[in-house]
Amino acid sequence: MVLQQNLPRPPSKAPQRSLELSIIVPTYNEAGNLASLIRKLSQVLSGISWEVIFADDNSPDGTHRLAKEIALADPRVRCLRRVGRRGLAGACIDGILSSSAPYVAVMDGDLQHDEAILLRMLHTLEDSDMDIVVGTRYREGGSAIGLAGHRGAISRFATALTGWLLPVPVSDPMSGFFMVRRDRFEEVAPQLSHDGFKILLDLLATARNLRISEEPYLFRAREQGESKFDLRASLEFLGLLAAKTTGDVIEPRFVPYAFVGALGMVVHFVVLKSALQGAGLSFEVSQSVATLFAMIANFFVNNVLTYKDLRIRGWRILKGLAIFCTIGAAGFVANIGVAHWLYGDNHVWWMAGAAGALIGAVWNYAMSSRLVWHLR
Numbered sequence: 307m308v309l310q311q312n313l314p315r316p317p318s319k320a321p322q323r324s325l326e327l328s329i330i331v332p333t334y335n336e337a338g339n340l341a342s343l344i345r346k347l348s349q350v351l352s353g354i355s356w357e358v359i360f361a362d363d364n365s366p367d368g369t370h371r372l373a374k375e376i377a378l379a380d381p382r383v384r385c386l387r388r389v390g391r392r393g394l395a396g397a398c399i400d401g402i403l404s405s406s407a408p409y410v411a412v413m414d415g416d417l418q419h420d421e422a423i424l425l426r427m428l429h430t431l432e433d434s435d436m437d438i439v440v441g442t443r444y445r446e447g448g449s450a451i452g453l454a455g456h457r458g459a460i461s462r463f464a465t466a467l468t469g470w471l472l473p474v475p476v477s478d479p480m481s482g483f484f485m486v487r488r489d490r491f492e493e494v495a496p497q498l499s500h501d502g503f504k505i506l507l508d509l510l511a512t513a514r515n516l517r518i519s520e521e522p523y524l525f526r527a528r529e530q531g532e533s534k535f536d537l538r539a540s541l542e543f544l545g546l547l548a549a550k551t552t553g554d555v556i557e558p559r560f561v562p563y564a565f566v567g568a569l570g571m572v573v574h575f576v577v578l579k580s581a582l583q584g585a586g587l588s589f590e591v592s593q594s595v596a597t598l599f600a601m602i603a604n605f606f607v608n609n610v611l612t613y614k615d616l617r618i619r620g621w622r623i624l625k626g627l628a629i630f631c632t633i634g635a636a637g638f639v640a641n642i643g644v645a646h647w648l649y650g651d652n653h654v655w656w657m658a659g660a661a662g663a664l665i666g667a668v669w670n671y672a673m674s675s676r677l678v679w680h681l682r
């Protein structure tokens with residue numbers, strides 16, 4: 307049971323004012339931070355009518371249970387427990403759509419975002435014609451001091467890459483801290499991607515005409531729990547950039563898929579070399595063994611990386627693998643066919659080769675997404 311004396315006292319009667327602000331906090335294993343966060347929100351938001359919604363992806367540490375326990379005693383707290391799904395962006399979108407205040411904020415649940423600027427953000431939206439206020443670490447008065455080591459370097463690189471590729475006029479497009487008018491968000495919600503970490507970047511790149519204001523803040527160091535930004539999140543971010551720079555022609559998931567394909571090439575050559583030189587097999591046999599190994603490796607890595615959210619388990623793995631290999635074989639034929647046709651036409655070997663490989667990769671991706679992992 308949660309110790310009630312550690313938590314803020316909720317208002318004694320129903321609030322007189324209608325709800326002004328919904329705060330959505332995506333959480334995954336943040337049980338150690340919930341009580342402090344609610345206490346801090348109560349302190350800074352005492353003058354307004356607000357609610358906080360924890361959008362939790364069934365955290366193994368029981369964050370959702372704790373949130374619901376707190377919610378029993380405090381009607382300003384709610385928890386949306388999502389099962390069978392993982393993803394920061396999707397959790398934020400579902401949380402926002404489950405709420406109804408005219409203004410909605412998204413902030414992390416690990417106390418890295420400074421709650422002290424929430425009121426200023428709200429006043430900016432109420433008193434001006436701005437649509438969104440973005441918390442920034444990279445304007446005067448802000449700081450990313452809490453972003454230590456390699457996580458900080460990745461964030462700075464991602465910020466520079468985004469500024470170079472996409473025309474989003476903000477100093478901190480990687481920020482996960484913002485407040486937006488509900489009606490503007492609801493307009494674009496159907497076009498937003500549920501995969502990935504970067505909901506703000508997606509929102510800004512999708513709804514290009516938002517009037518944007520920025521509010522500096524100090525990004526604090528994480529004290530409890532750990533960061534969930536991993537290889538998959540990095541690849542999803544690159545996928546989002548690829549989608550938005552090509553006007554959504556490229557699906558974000560194609561980037562992790564292509565990354566796994568490149569790893570498969572490495573597997574292929576390592577096995578080919580070992581079979582040829584190590585085991586002394588003929589080229590044809592070595593090449594077949596290498597192809598089979600690479601396809602099997604690709605299937606399993608895709609299952610836990612690219613399609614982690616749609617992961618196949620148990621005996622269904624065998625069926626998935628068989629379909630994946632069949633699609634791969636057909637993709638190989640398409641690759642050779644296209645390359646042969648183009649080479650015959652213009653004799654530029656590298657262009658024919660690249661076009662063949664691209665057609666093969668697109669075919670494999672499109673078919674295996676639908677037929678193996680049943681992506682809708």
Ligand SMILES: Nc1nc2c(ncn2[C@@H]2O[C@H](COP(=O)(O)OP(=O)(O)O)[C@@H](O)[C@H]2O)c(=O)[nH]1
Nearest residue numbers: 332333334361363392393394397414415533534
């Ligand atoms: N619901 C949900 N929340 C997530 C997920 N991944 C991260 N979060 C939450 O999103 C916030 C930011 O994540 P964090 O790991 O701190 O990322 P970092 O600050 O970029 O290193 C934290 O509140 C996390 O608990 C996820 O897959 N689902």
Ligand SMILES: [Mg+2]
Nearest residue numbers: 414416418528
């Ligand atoms: Mg964090």
